[in-house]
Amino acid sequence: MLQTRNPIHDQWSSRLAFIMAAVGSAVGLGNVWKFPYITGENGGGAFVLVYLICIALIGAPIMMAEILIGRRGRQSPINTMRTLAIQEGAHPAWGWLGWMGVMAGFLILSYYSVIAGWSLAYVVKAAGGVFRGADGAATGALFDSFLQSPASLLLWHTLFMLLTVAVVARGVRSGLEQAVTVMMPALFVLLVILVLYAFYEGDFARGVDFLLHPDFSKVFQHCELLDSGEKSCRITGEPILIALGQAFFTLSLGMGAIMVYGSYMPANASIAAATLVIVISDTIAALLAGLAIFPIVFANGLEPASGPGLIFKTLPIAFGAMPGGQLFGTLFFILLVFAAWTSAISLLEPAVAWLVENRGLSRIGATALTGVLAWLLGIGTVLSFNLWSGESFQLFGKTWFGLVDHLSANIMLPLGGFCIAIFAGWVMARESSREELQLGDGVRYRTWRFVIRYVSPALVLLVFLNTVGLL
Numbered sequence: 001m002l003q004t005r006n007p008i009h010d011q012w013s014s015r016l017a018f019i020m021a022a023v024g025s026a027v028g029l030g031n032v033w034k035f036p037y038i039t040g041e042n043g044g045g046a047f048v049l050v051y052l053i054c055i056a057l058i059g060a061p062i063m064m065a066e067i068l069i070g071r072r073g074r075q076s077p078i079n080t081m082r083t084l085a086i087q088e089g090a091h092p093a094w095g096w097l098g099w100m101g102v103m104a105g106f107l108i109l110s111y112y113s114v115i116a117g118w119s120l121a122y123v124v125k126a127a128g129g130v131f132r133g134a135d136g137a138a139t140g141a142l143f144d145s146f147l148q149s150p151a152s153l154l155l156w157h158t159l160f161m162l163l164t165v166a167v168v169a170r171g172v173r174s175g176l177e178q179a180v181t182v183m184m185p186a187l188f189v190l191l192v193i194l195v196l197y198a199f200y201e202g203d204f205a206r207g208v209d210f211l212l213h214p215d216f217s218k219v220f221q222h223c224e225l226l227d228s229g230e231k232s233c234r235i236t237g238e239p240i241l242i243a244l245g246q247a248f249f250t251l252s253l254g255m256g257a258i259m260v261y262g263s264y265m266p267a268n269a270s271i272a273a274a275t276l277v278i279v280i281s282d283t284i285a286a287l288l289a290g291l292a293i294f295p296i297v298f299a300n301g302l303e304p305a306s307g308p309g310l311i312f313k314t315l316p317i318a319f320g321a322m323p324g325g326q327l328f329g330t331l332f333f334i335l336l337v338f339a340a341w342t343s344a345i346s347l348l349e350p351a352v353a354w355l356v357e358n359r360g361l362s363r364i365g366a367t368a369l370t371g372v373l374a375w376l377l378g379i380g381t382v383l384s385f386n387l388w389s390g391e392s393f394q395l396f397g398k399t400w401f402g403l404v405d406h407l408s409a410n411i412m413l414p415l416g417g418f419c420i421a422i423f424a425g426w427v428m429a430r431e432s433s434r435e436e437l438q439l440g441d442g443v444r445y446r447t448w449r450f451v452i453r454y455v456s457p458a459l460v461l462l463v464f465l466n467t468v469g470l471l
């Protein structure tokens with residue numbers, strides 16, 4: 001018999017609506033902005049391979065676990081974890097996992113909104129024809145001077161946060177479903193156009209080689225561009241951890257975003273099928289972004305390891321040179337903002353759902369409160385690129401932004417995902433997960449159960465141990 005706990009929040013109107021919303025959450029800055037720049041810093045193909053392995057063996061099974069837990073609990077992640085733990089005869093302290101997710105969501109949203117703000121600013125630049133005829137030096141200078149103004153970064157950050165809060169306050173269903181259905185496919189089309197441009201005008205062979213041809217001598221090499229313009233590389237276990245963190249980040253896993261969306265999912269929808277669609281779309285989006293960017297990077301003598309500014313320095317060269325580039329560029333950044341928007345919404349939703357359930361706040365009140373908190377935290381990221389970029393403001397060799405990103409994406413999400421795997425694989429009774437997944441008791445269910453019990457948690461643990469230097 002299926003669980004029939006009554007949801008207290010909205011439900012998606014259909015199976016497709018859930019899939020679209022989850023794809024909206026997954027596909028975002030993580031694919032278009034973060035994936036290319038961390039691939040550039042971590043040596044290319046070998047990093048991408050480790051990332052893809054993490055997606056398949058850790059991300060996909062944990063996504064199924066998160067959705068099934070969410071749908072069974074039908075509440076905010078904090079209450080879902082608590083209730084299901086009690087129901088399965090475990091300790092209610094599992095609710096803490098929901099708390100860690102809420103914290104990770106705040107941390108991520110705080111900088112996500114700043115970067116989405118950059119994209120908003122670039123909509124205006126693209127529309128104003130600023131990129132016309134610009135070469136790599138010009139786009140680099142444009143971006144660097146943009147970063148030097150904390151006031152304008154703050155303005156764009158504020159604007160984006162307002163956009164996010166506006167949607168979450170109205171309830172994630174209204175508007176989101178229809179908008180994602182149109183905008184997501186449009187973003188894919190634009191990415192394909194950019195790849196075609198890169199094919200004809202960029203150094204496509206070198207780009208593909210860098211992205212898809214693993215050079216295992218670089219698997220432990222992490223490079224960064226120093227302020228002086230020099231490249232500094234060191235040997236470390238970190239790239240593996242970054243690849244793992246990115247698998248969680250890009251799929252919106254480990255913090256309850258997909259769990260809370262799962263809790264609004266209709267009971268008859270197939271979790272495995274939905275997961276497949278989400279994971280494949282997300283991976284295609286990231287690879288397309290990489291295929292669009294690296295050929296342009298190499299054709300223009302740019303540095304793949306140039307960090308968080310990579311796409312903002314690279315793509316404008318293409319928009320400045322291609323016919324109709326002003327229109328394409330504008331459209332591209334609009335769609336990027338939109339993709340970020342649908343992700344940001346899911347970053348806020350777990351906290352808001354909990355405040356509505358437990359603190360009796362209205363949706364509007366809960367959203368305003370959480371939005372302001374994340375906005376405040378974001379100021380640290382705004383300053384990380386100018387006033388606080390110097391070494392005296394760094395902790396563990398990282399800026400505020402670097403630290404918040406590292407802590408949330410590389411530590412908290414994998415840790416959250418690890419606990420979710422343990423919960424779904426070991427705490428929940430076999431009957432519970434089998435009933436929710438509706439895969440029968442055949443090879444598909446057994447494979448998932450084996451992977452979620454042994455493979456995914458062991459791999460996460462291995463990566464952690466490797467990073468701490470125990471292996």
Ligand code: PFF
Nearest residue numbers: 026028029030249250252257
């Ligand atoms: N998956 C989003 C992206 O790739 O841009 C970011 C994200 C959204 C991470 C929601 C985590 C999350 F819970």
